[in-house]
Structure formats: structure tokens, C-alpha cells
Amino acid sequence: MSHSARLADYRAALRTPGAPLAAVGALFARLPIAMLGLSLLLYVQRETGSFAVAGLISAGALTGVASGSVVQGRVMDRRGRPTVPLLVAAGLFAV
Numbered sequence: 001m002s003h004s005a006r007l008a009d010y011r012a013a014l015r016t017p018g019a020p021l022a023a024v025g026a027l028f029a030r031l032p033i034a035m036l037g038l039s040l041l042l043y044v045q046r047e048t049g050s051f052a053v054a055g056l057i058s059a060g061a062l063t064g065v066a067s068g069s070v071v072q073g074r075v076m077d078r079r080g081r082p083t084v085p086l087l088v089a090a091g092l093f094a095v
Contacts, residue, residue, distance in 0.1 A: 037062045068092075
């Protein structure tokens with residue numbers, strides 16, 4: 001038996017102390033990942049003239065980010081404090 005979330009469920013969750021700030025923070029924290037795919041798509045399309053090639057490059061990059069996020073999460077779970085893994089991930093992402 002499945003249970004789908006209703007709008008009232010979200011309202012109740014957002015009434016929890018601290019939840020609205022965390023939700024807004026999570027929203028803004030995810031924007032760079034979305035912008036990576038879009039910027040790659042537009043850049044590669046401009047350089048190659050092909051949306052097909054641009055889509056493949058963008059999909060490949062986002063697949064790598066998704067796979068890396070799983071590995072990053074596992075490392076952070078094992079190490080406890082996430083400071084060092086986050087700094088390493090930020091450095092690798094910048095490269």
C-alpha cells in the first residue's frame with residue numbers, strides 16, 4: 001500500500017522549528033549542480049553546433065557528479081566529521 005504526500009504533510013514538516021531555514025539552504029545548495037548541466041549544455045552546443053553532442057556531454061558530467069556524490073556520502077559516513085572529505089570533494093569539483 002503506497003502513501004503519497006499531501007500538501008498538508010509538507011506544511012506540517014515546514015512548521016518544525018528550523019525546518020524552513022534548512023529547506024531554503026538545501027534549495028540554494030543544489031543550484032550549482034543544476035547550473036553545471038545547463039552551462040555545459042549551452043557551452044558545448046555553441047562550440048559544436050549540436051544539441052545531441054551537448055546533451056551527451058552534459059548527461060555524462062551529471063552522471064559523474066551523481067556517482068561521486070554516493071562515494072562522497074559513504075566516505076563522510078565512515079570518517080565522522082565531514083570537513084576533510086568536503087574540502088577534498090570541493091577541490092576535485094573545482095578541477
